[in-house]
Amino acid sequence: MADSTLITKVIDFLQGDIPAVHRPYASLAGQLGCSEADILEVIHKIKAQGIMRRFGAVLRHQQAGFVNNAMVAWQVPVGREDESGVQMASYPQVSHCYWRKVPEDFPYQLFTMIHARNEEELQQVLNAIAAAIEIIDFKVLRSIREFKKVSMRYQLEDWLLPSSKEEV
Amino acid sequence: MSNLDRIDRVLLDCLQNSFPISATPYRDLAEQLGITEDEVIARVEALKQKGIIRRIGAVLDARAMGYYSTLVACRVETGDLERVAAAVGALAGVTHNYQRDHEYNLWFTLTAPSAEAVNRLLQQLQQQTGATMVSMPAVSLYKIDARFEMSDDSGR
Known part of the structure; x- marks a missing residue:
């Protein structure tokens, strides 16, 4: 099997759920006609x-107990996005932090996802950020309804790792 | 979560932070935790059954793979929300799709192999649904780390 095919098959497998069994890669290795060590090598490589x-x-x-979650959009002074974003990212309750290109009717350039165990913890994080960073305004965008939440599945059929051909 | 004991919590942290790259990852974790491999496997299975673990595997980096993603905000009439959300959610590249408490009331993420593909999909969606959609692509990424500290309650 070509190395790129092996990599593609292993990545496809890893995008699913690794089973809770003694040798979780044994059956994949059997299907692909390679060793478990070959699969581990691909994992190290990617x-x-x-x-x-x-x-x-x-x-x-x-389900893990983080029930108070919010997407919070922050308006910071133009030119201060980077330092503010780095600072916001340092809070453990902030899982995601982005500077985004926003329209004029929504001038909140920094986006954070905040996960807290209760409302009090969520408010504490909001207050701490608002106290530490110069904020013009912010919007807490609470989720009212979840329509979809899945892991991205990348389709790799015709895809080769950049620069993988020489290195594998 | 009251139904998680101390071992479950430490196990969840290990599974998130240091899942061994090994032919026998559960045996390695068992040695680390001082319990049997069969117990680790039974606990992992139970945590999956309870819905606490979504899956164990690779989290791939969209950017490193050359993919493009954006956050999209829409204003939708409340009565029309389900129809538009269903059309949005039907796309494989939409991974998060939420009604939120704002005039922009539907927010979703869209990931595709290129910026062109993302824009084309958005155009099609707007035509199909009649909803106005505003794309807010990232200028900079400062953090993406959806791990949850389970064994140290005081730390958060």
């Missing part, structure tokens, strides 16, 4: 290349 940014369990935060 991690080193940064294609995989994390390996392990993905939790459902509501």
Whole structure:
């Protein structure tokens, strides 16, 4: 099997759920006609290349006890986005922090996802950020209804890792 | 979560932060935690059954893979929300789709192999639904780390 095919098949497998069994890669290795060590090598490789940014369990935060979650959009002075974004990112309750291109009728350039165990903790984080960073205004965009929440499945049929051909 | 004991909590942190790249990851975790491999497997299975673990696997980096993603905000008449949300959610590249408490009341993320593909999909969606959609692509990313500290209640 070509290396790129092996990588594609392993990535496809890893985008699903690794089973809770003694040898979770044994049946995949059997199907692909390779060894478990070959599969582990691919995992190390995509991690080193940064294609995989994390390996392990993905939790459902509501079920895990983080029930007060909000997307918060912050308006900061133009030119202060970077330093403000870096500072917001340092809070452990902030899981995501982006500077986004926003329309005129929504001038809140920085977006954070905040996860807290209760309303009090959520308010504490909001207050701490508002106290530490110069904020013009902010909007707490609470979710009223979840229509969809899934992990992205990348389709890799015709896809080769950039620069993987020479290195594998 | 009252029904999680101390071992479950430490296990959840290990599974999130340091899932071993090994042919026998659950045996490795068992040695770390001082319990049997069968117990680790039973606990992981139970945590999946309870819905606490969505899955164990790779979280891929959209940017490193050359993908483009954006956050999209829409203003939709309340009575029309379900129809528009269903059309949005039907796209494979939409991973998060929420009604939110604002005039922009429907927010979703869209990921596709290129900026062109994302814009084309958005155009099609707008034509199909009649809703106005505003794309807010990232200028900079400061953090993306959806891990949840489970064993240290005081730390958060």
